Amino acid sequence: MSRPRFVRVALVVVALLVGAATLGVSDTVSQQPAPRPTEAELLRRIEALGPQLEEARIAAEAAERHRELEAEARPRRATEVVHVGPMHIVTLPEQSELAAQLFGDVWRNDFDGVVGSPALAEHVFVFQWAWRRVEPLRVDAAATGSSPVQHIHLTRAWARTRGVAKARIRDAVWAVLRSDLPEGSHLGRWIGSTGYPSTQRVARLFTTSPSDDNRACLAGVTDGCVAALGLSTGEMSVPPEAAAIVLLEAVRMGGSGAWARLLEARDAAPLDALAHAAGVDADAVMAGWLAAVLAERPEMHAGLGGQAGRVLLWVLALAAFATRSTRWRLA
Amino acid sequence: MYQPMLFVHWKQVRLLLIPFVVAAFGLPLLAVQGLGADATGGVSAEVYQIVAGYQLWLPLFPMLALAIGIVLALTAWNWDHRLGHVYALSLPVARWEYALLKMGAGIALGLVPTLAFWIGAHVAAASVTLPAGLNAYPNHLALRFFLAMLMAYAFFFALGAGTVKTTVWVVTGIFAALVASEVLGDVLVLYFSGLEGLSFLELATDWLVERGGPFEVFTGNWTLIDV
Numbered sequence: 001m002s003r004p005r006f007v008r009v010a011l012v013v014v015a016l017l018v019g020a021a022t023l024g025v026s027d028t029v030s031q032q033p034a035p036r037p038t039e040a041e042l043l044r045r046i047e048a049l050g051p052q053l054e055e056a057r058i059a060a061e062a063a064e065r066h067r068e069l070e071a072e073a074r075p076r077r078a079t080e081v082v083h084v085g086p087m088h089i090v091t092l093p094e095q096s097e098l099a100a101q102l103f104g105d106v107w108r109n110d111f112d113g114v115v116g117s118p119a120l121a122e123h124v125f126v127f128q129w130a131w132r133r134v135e136p137l138r139v140d141a142a143a144t145g146s147s148p149v150q151h152i153h154l155t156r157a158w159a160r161t162r163g164v165a166k167a168r169i170r171d172a173v174w175a176v177l178r179s180d181l182p183e184g185s186h187l188g189r190w191i192g193s194t195g196y197p198s199t200q201r202v203a204r205l206f207t208t209s210p211s212d213d214n215r216a217c218l219a220g221v222t223d224g225c226v227a228a229l230g231l232s233t234g235e236m237s238v239p240p241e242a243a244a245i246v247l248l249e250a251v252r253m254g255g256s257g258a259w260a261r262l263l264e265a266r267d268a269a270p271l272d273a274l275a276h277a278a279g280v281d282a283d284a285v286m287a288g289w290l291a292a293v294l295a296e297r298p299e300m301h302a303g304l305g306g307q308a309g310r311v312l313l314w315v316l317a318l319a320a321f322a323t324r325s326t327r328w329r330l331a
Numbered sequence: 332m333y334q335p336m337l338f339v340h341w342k343q344v345r346l347l348l349i350p351f352v353v354a355a356f357g358l359p360l361l362a363v364q365g366l367g368a369d370a371t372g373g374v375s376a377e378v379y380q381i382v383a384g385y386q387l388w389l390p391l392f393p394m395l396a397l398a399i400g401i402v403l404a405l406t407a408w409n410w411d412h413r414l415g416h417v418y419a420l421s422l423p424v425a426r427w428e429y430a431l432l433k434m435g436a437g438i439a440l441g442l443v444p445t446l447a448f449w450i451g452a453h454v455a456a457a458s459v460t461l462p463a464g465l466n467a468y469p470n471h472l473a474l475r476f477f478l479a480m481l482m483a484y485a486f487f488f489a490l491g492a493g494t495v496k497t498t499v500w501v502v503t504g505i506f507a508a509l510v511a512s513e514v515l516g517d518v519l520v521l522y523f524s525g526l527e528g529l530s531f532l533e534l535a536t537d538w539l540v541e542r543g544g545p546f547e548v549f550t551g552n553w554t555l556i557d558v
Contacts, residue, residue, distance in 0.1 A: 160533065161533055208465060208557075307478070307547060307548060307551075308474070308478055310543045310547065311478045311481060311482050311547075311548050314482060314485065314545045315481055315482065315485040318485040318486055318488065318489040319430070319431060319434055319485060319488075319489070321489040321492070322430045322434060322485075322488055322489040322492035323426065323427035323430040323431060323492075324427075
């Protein structure tokens with residue numbers, strides 16, 4: 001390397017080293033921690049925020065009142081009342097047919113047999129499925145009277161399909177039904193505050209749980225099922241929704257008047273109440289529940305037979321496409 | 332004629348197949364990792380719940396099958412495209428016969444990772460002591476794996492058989508149709524209340540991956556150990 005070039009390279013290296021050292025020093029200086037405030041200082045700062053917090057709260061309340069007044073002042077939209085089973089549904093006229101279909105499906109598939117629920121007869125469901133985000137449907141007192149109102153306000157962004165809409169309706173109906181069983185009652189405490197139960201989920205968790213009670217129940221021992229459901233020990237070894245499934249199954253078994261009988265016995269021990277509602281003994285209730293859960297057990301094999309055949313048909317169709325390619329002509 | 336096809340494809344893909352064969356053998360083992368028998372002779376309660384609830388490795392099974400199918404399909408046509416189809420045109424076979432022979436060769440090669448998967452699934456199933464209520468399904472899972480790989484292979488083989496232009500048009504057309512139908516659905520619902528709650532995208536997805544659609548095999552139960 002010639003001397004001037006060597007000098008230039010050396011200067012560049014020195015400049016880089018000096019730069020790096022300077023950066024390192026400035027980093028070290030900037031990373032020195034600020035002195036930590038004392039506890040008294042922190043408390044003083046927090047207290048100083050009090051007036052601002054109060055101002056913000058008052059402003060939020062005023063804004064909320066303003067929104068409510070605006071909504072009140074807006075003209076109410078015309079509504080219609082639809083009746084499905086014991087349920088009263090208030091909805092927009094253009095959605096009355098849709099509401100009747102959705103509530104009807106839910107009623108037939110999930111709550112058929114729940115006749116005589118005071119809560120269900122008393123409540124009014126306000127249903128709206130909006131295309132975009134809008135103010136919730138406001139209903140005149142004339143339409144609802146003094147009845148408690150259960151709002152089901154859906155928007156297409158969050159509930160795109162009828163399946164989702166029905167799931168929301170199902171949850172709302174179950175929430176109302178559950179209010180027939182207050183938490184103060186034995187039955188209400190046992191049911192707890194779970195949502196509408198998914199029998200498939202319960203089936204999977206129940207059958208894959210290592211609990212001895214569950215294993216005994218699966219083997220058909222009634223005491224095992226009673227223990228698994230927490231009806232003897234109070235400790236459940238199955239998901240909490242299992243209790244709701246037993247209850248609905250008992251009502252199904254009891255047929256007409258089963259819900260009323262269940263409410264009569266809601267302060268009795270849960271197992272007695274279920275047997276009373278179903279009109280059969282506890283063993284039969286447990287057997288019915290086990291059968292219902294096992295019937296919903298997910299398909300555990302790899303989908304042989306039909307699925308394999310369908311795959312082969314698709315493969316043949318795709319092979320036919322491959323043989324019809326125009327590649328050679330184009331090439 | 333079939334043997335040379337198989338040999339040529341094998342030469343093309345053998346190096347690429349090695350990591351897939353290792354993955355196919357190892358994935359079932361990873362899925363049951365830590366599920367050894369405890370002191371009482373069964374799997375512990377915690378592990379039981381993991382099997383039931385999470386099964387983190389399972390989505391990788393269909394993904395592996397898909398990847399193998401794609402690699403086999405693309406390598407099947409690779410040398411044809413690269414050499415301008417001279418080799419194929421020099422053979423005394425019709426186009427359809429050539430395509431079917433080539434497809435058959437790819438399917439036969441797909442059996443190699445499937446076999447590795449099947450052995451891995453059996454080894455994995457044998458390595459855990461399952462209590463009553465749980466069963467291992469290595470044969471079913473291996474068959475599902477083969478079917479998924481076969482489906483992916485056939486789909487990409489059919490695409491690869493055409494020109495790049497055709498492939499681009501087909502894939503673009505599918506995506507455009509899905510997006511357009513969804514947007515159109517949002518507009519149509521304003522005029523036809525009967526369409527409320529119908530999602531075209533969901534219908535299409537439903538048709539493609541459920542109800543006998545071509546990709547149905549990729550969904551569903553891929554569990555090695557289940558009730």
